[in-house]
Amino acid sequence: MTPSDVLEYAPPSIDAQARLLVLIDAFGTAGVEGRMKLAKLDFLLRYPDRFARLMADRAPDSDVGDDPWLTGAIEQGMIRYRYGPWDPAYYSLIGALIGKGLIKPHQKGPTATYTTTSQGKQVARGLATSTSWSAVRERALLLRRHFNLSGTTLKNLIYNTFPDIVEASWGTKL
Template identity: 70%
Template sequence: MKLAKLDFLLRYPAHFNRLMAVRRPDVDAGEDPWLTGTIEQSMIRYKYGPWDPTYYALLGALTGKGLIEPKHEDAIATYCTTPAGREVARALAESESWRPVRDRAVLLRRYFNLTGTTLKNLIYETFPDIVEADWGTHL
């Protein structure tokens, strides 16, 4: 859940800016990491919130490539980067083309490093139109 909510805030800068204005109005949200304001796909409302249903396949691919490893604690699945994953992330973070994404990720970590449930509740309180949309609705 937490990964999905953080990804939502990363991929949809207008929603990030709105939530940032609520949570930390004194902090500059920085530039839009996607620059053009376009994203790869439109947001669709799903069961667990405004997130992409392909996370499980992506997490499996990252695990299979040795970039992350699953940790299961108390029936909660979490993932940690491996040394190889940290190297790839570091290389991306150092590249100029990924700088806006890195900067946004830094803000997400600094101001939204909450529990999954707390982050979900904050998003749901701020964006009731998303919560009230029927599943499968393009937003």
């Protein structure tokens, strides 16, 4: 992917920031370890058909619910990148959330774990009580319950389940 490829993507929106904040908050004090794990969890949050497929395999008795907010409403698609689904906006999204004091990175070696700050928890919980965001919170909690795996394990699970992603060229929109 070249710098000009990145420029064709829209800048991160407030909705995208809110979605990541709700996702990170759902993982509690342990947070989300690494951008790869965050990207794979966000992929499952943004693509409800892919999420439903993995849930059917992993927890067939779980109810993923009807989610009209997410179904077909992907604000900006992800691309196939080196380690699977990726959004070039992650750097600015994460930076915006850190800059607003809503999340905090905890660096351990080369990997950062992202957790919500007390202000971030308050905003995320406020979002979760709204009609628009409650389904996102519920989906994020299901991700924590059933897919709280390492980034590499999630990547491999996605690759094994969705060969079309593996076969896609780098930079291809998913």
